[in-house]
Amino acid sequence: FGVLVSLFVSLTLTPMLCSRFLEVRSRHGRAYWALERFFRGLEAFYRRSLAWALAHRWTVMLAALAVTLSSVYFLRALPVELAPQQDEGKIFVNVRAPLGSSIEYTQRKLQEAEQIVGRYPEVVTEFAVIGLGSVGQVNQGLLVVRMKPRAERRRSQQQVMAQLRRDLTEIAGVRAFPRAPGLAPRQRSEPLQFVVRGPSLQEMGRVAAQLQSQLQLDPAIGRMDTDLQLELPQLVLEPDRVRAAGLGLNSSDIALAINMLTGGIDIAKYNDSPGDGERYDIRVKAKDGEFTQQADLSRIYLRNRSGQLVRFDSVAKVRETLGPAVIGRFDLQYAASFYATPVIDLGAAMARVRAAERSLPPGYSVTFIGEAEQLEKTSGDTVFTFALALILLYMVLASQFNSFLQPLIIMIAVPLAVIGGVFALWMFQPLAALGKLAGLEITTHSLNIYSMIGLVLLIGLVAKNSILLVDLSNQRRAQGLGVDEALANACPIRMRPVLMTSLTLILALLPASLGLGAGAESNAPLAIAVIGGMITSTLLTLVVVPAAYSLVENWRERRHARRGGGAALEAPQAPKKTG
The missing domain is CATH 3.30.2090.10 (Multidrug efflux transporter AcrB TolC docking domain; DN and DC subdomains)
Structure with a gap:
């Protein structure tokens, strides 16, 4: 909707304002001439680069292909998660005592946890409750911790949780699991959640315990909580x-x-x-x-x-x-749910759970729930959205240019943008490692729903640069210039609009990419992906698209000449209005 409003303003309000207030002066100041000298030098450099690219078209295309294929490495090296953790200034601590524990025992252990939490200078208040949930077991408690606003504390919520996770292991006789608030209220919010299910309760319990022991050998998975409770001490009444x-x-x-x-x-x-x-x-x-x-x-x-x-x-x-204290079911089968906050990214943790699933006997399986389930669905939906956006873009371009080949030339900018977005996200990992050596904290970024949205946005954002180059080149060819002559004339003219529009977008997203203010955890990945994609697409499009245009259009002219065409082949043009 914003793009439609921008189109309306640019076609109506902007021309009116220009007619009223725009003045073209014959004399300019120092700033104008400094910028003009810079752009003229840049244009001269671009003309030389363009001439070289047109003389070595296949070299340029192979280099662009190699750069695009390198994105596979950076894509696999990126951590994958559904959404970055937000710093909401709130932490939940689930405390689980052994089955059969009294409410007094659980209360004492919760008080020990409160004492540990109270030592943190970032904490403002904390309160504890026992027996929440539909079952209401007295051996389970919840500690709710509220922290100071982010501007008033040195450590982030994630850093406090990491330290708290280590300190809570000092409490003997209970298992404590700190976690951040989730996307859905009143639900467990650990990133890694899955269910082990099967037809037999006792066998499912044995299989689930075995799988838990196997996964706990991997320190990257972290401590796991489970609702599997099959060993509650009970008294069975047997009347005579x-x-x-x-x-x-x-x-x-x-x-x-x-x-x-x-x-x-x-x-x-x-x-x-x-x-x-x-x-x-x-x-x-x-x-x-x-x-x-x-x-x-x-x-x-x-x-x-x-x-x-x-x-x-x-x-x-x-x-x-x-x-059993609680009998869980999932899809009409006996089930045990597991919850963990892995040290590694969620995508890698899910892969390790899938690898451990292979050891389960027939009839028993693992099903992801919560954030892990949504990540699987989001990955497939994003691929579909990306493909649909490419198809729609091709259809629009094909109708505007009356050609099936030139839209493909314009869409070369898309993979050139994706490599930039992925590389920009990956770049923060080595920067964070270097910053750690220097005592600096640099936030890393992952491939999540926000960065994926940024990559999808790049499809429409970067196509405009190619459209500017191809459209003016077609106009010059319609005026009688050859393919390479039209490119040499049109591309330098379009260089300034391409750079100005791209630079405007990059500067507009720069504050969000710095991770400042509320919602920085979600804004930064989107902004960084778009900025990285715009930089690589802008720089490479000015060279790669003309090389591809020259290859395709010269091939079309040679094919037309071999078929015995008399007049020179005209470049595809948008349909003209009549009447």
């Missing part, structure tokens, strides 16, 4: 029905007594008078602390139908066992 019936009891009486004393049963409703309109449940249960171990159950007495008291352990016994 025959003996209970002889004493005037049944299984329902025994279960009711156990349930009431240990868990509690709602027996009535209560509302205060005059009251506030709310009714409250009345629950009957044993006093807290009365039943803390299995031996305490022997102190329970049941009253039979005759009014006599019968000791609990005389009609039932309790057996200790291990069972």
Whole structure:
């Protein structure tokens, strides 16, 4: 929409303003003549470079092909992720105690975690909760940490998390996993999330534990959290029905007594008078602390139908066992979910999980969820978007130039731009390594949805430079010049508009590429990809496109001459309006 508005303004408002306020002076200042001398020298250099390129067309094209193929190396060397982590000044710490732990134990461990977090000067507040989620297990807690605004602290959120991840390992008896807020609220936000699923619960648990142990041997994966909980200590009630019936009891009486004393049963409703309109449940249960171990159950007495008291352990016994605390399912199969924040990029971590998946038995598989799942979908969607943009661009150019070949010449600028965008993103990795040696912190960039959007934008941005060169060359050929003579005349004339429009876009995106202000983590990759693509496309297009145009159009003229054509072959022109 912005481009359409810009087109409307350039065709209506800009000419009107020029007619009113633009003055062409015959005398100019020093700044004008300094710039004019610079552009004239640049134009002279470009004329010599263009002449050499037209004399060595195949050399230029092979060099351009080699540069384009080199982008494969830089593309593979780039880290891949869905989106860069934003510095929101908030950290979540998931704390998981062993199954069967009491709420008091979990609370003590959360207090230890709070003490560690409180030592960080970047932290403003923190608070902890126990038993969140649909299951509400008391062996799990969440610590929410809020930090100072980014301008008031020296370390970023990612740096604080890296240090906090090491410090939380000091807490014995629990596993703590710091993580950043996710794209979706109230969901786990670790980048690497996947599900191991299969038809058998016990076998799935064994396979999932084996896969977790295998992946934990790789330090690049990082510590892994899981919701696999198949070893919860449980007490199985086994009533002696025959003996209970002889004493005037049944299984329902025994279960009711156990349930009431240990868990509690709602027996009535209560509302205060005059009251506030709310009714409250009345629950009957044993006093807290009365039943803390299995031996305490022997102190329970049941009253039979005759009014006599019968000791609990005389009609039932309790057996200790291990069972699942939570049974997870995914696509109608038993499943265990895993969560990790890998040290390496998400794409490389997913590849290692896929490699480990090959060791799973038949019937069991790994499915990515969360950010990892979206990364797989986004990669395919981006390829489709890129291909569709190229097809639409070709269709528009073919209709405007009345040619099937010249749009391909114009679109040579696209791969020349992609190599620049990819190289610009990759360049920050060696710069960060050198900066680390010098004690400087330089942010690296990855191939994510924002940088991919920048690469797609380059398709439309860089085509205009080629259009300027090819269109004026066609006009000069229509005036009677040969192919190379038309290029030698048209390209230097178009050099200034090409450089000015490209430089305008580069300077406009320069503040965003520096990573300043809010949203810098998402703005910088897009801006850097576009700036890198515009630089390489602008510089190479001025040489490569004329060489390709000369090859194609001279070949067309020779073919036309061999077929016995009399007049010289005319360059394709846009359709003229009649009437």
